[in-house]
Amino acid sequence: SQQGEEDPQALSIQEGENATMNCSYKTSINNLQWYRQNSGRGLVHLILIRSNEREKHSGRLRVTLDTSKKSSSLLITASRAADTASYFCATEEGSGSRLTFGEGTQLTVNP
Amino acid sequence: DTAVSQTPKYLVTQMGNDKSIKCEQNLGHDTMYWYKQDSKKFLKIMFSYNNKELIINETVPNRFSPKSPDKAHLNLHINSLELGDSAVYFCASSQAASGRRGEQFFGPGTRLTVL
Numbered sequence: 001s002q003q004g005e006e007d008p009q010a011l012s013i014q015e016g017e018n019a020t021m022n023c024s025y026k027t028s029i030n031n032l033q034w035y036r037q038n039s040g041r042g043l044v045h046l047i048l049i050r051s052n053e054r055e056k057h058s059g060r061l062r063v064t065l066d067t068s069k070k071s072s073s074l075l076i077t078a079s080r081a082a083d084t085a086s087y088f089c090a091t092e093e094g095s096g097s098r099l100t101f102g103e104g105t106q107l108t109v110n111p
Numbered sequence: 112d113t114a115v116s117q118t119p120k121y122l123v124t125q126m127g128n129d130k131s132i133k134c135e136q137n138l139g140h141d142t143m144y145w146y147k148q149d150s151k152k153f154l155k156i157m158f159s160y161n162n163k164e165l166i167i168n169e170t171v172p173n174r175f176s177p178k179s180p181d182k183a184h185l186n187l188h189i190n191s192l193e194l195g196d197s198a199v200y201f202c203a204s205s206q207a208a209s210g211r212r213g214e215q216f217f218g219p220g221t222r223l224t225v226l
Contacts, residue, residue, distance in 0.1 A: 033214060033215075035217075037152075040220075041219060041220070042115075042201055042217035042218050042219045042220050043154075043201070043203075043215075043217040044217070045214035045215065045216070048213065048214055086152060088154065097142055097159065097161075097205060097207035097215075098156060098159065098167055099156065099215060100156075101153070101154040101155070103151075103152070103153055104152050104153075104154075
């Protein structure tokens with residue numbers, strides 16, 4: 001199976017609710033990143049968490065990283081319709097700058 | 112003031128043709144990438160160049176040949192196009208010199224359809 005597996009594959013919530021997406025990976029990493037992709041667009045970087053960090057915040061985003069379980073979660077609080085997009089986790093490992101992407105979570109926020 | 116730009120945005124062509132996709136970044140980054148996103152949205156790296164030198168070359172058919180004339184450009188040439196090449200191709204860049212790691216900036220994508 002792939003490095004950076006995500007669940008759920010799809011998530012549908014109401015505006016104002018929180019959305020949580022999870023990502024699991026298999027190897028040792030330098031960092032883990034989350035990206036958003038709106039339909040028909042390129043990926044936009046949201047947040048990066050290094051392997052020695054456990055939690056990071058950016059606005060309404062909260063990311064956690066558990067290297068012992070090789071997992072990460074992305075929490076979006078007080079969701080908005082504009083948050084509707086696909087969300088991908090990506091891990092960077094080794095000495096290069098290669099990113100390995102997960103399969104993504106499609107988030108739909110209903111107004 | 113576009114950071115990473117790609118041309119064309121859409122490319123429709125016949126099987127067997129040769130085509131190129133161009134990418135330019137104006138961020139001053141030293142590393143550029145090509146990714147392929149399939150119909151299930153799975154994104155996989157194809158190539159990476161650092162300062163015009165190839166540093167990542169995934170298992171990609173040799174019909175795909177990247178070319179980096181300078182640090183700001185990374186073009187992708189595809190020979191003898193096949194139906195399975197239909198996908199969205201994304202260019203990206205990052206500043207990865209001196210062990211610095213960080214976010215990658217993506218272009219808007221080129222949707223390639225092979226008929």
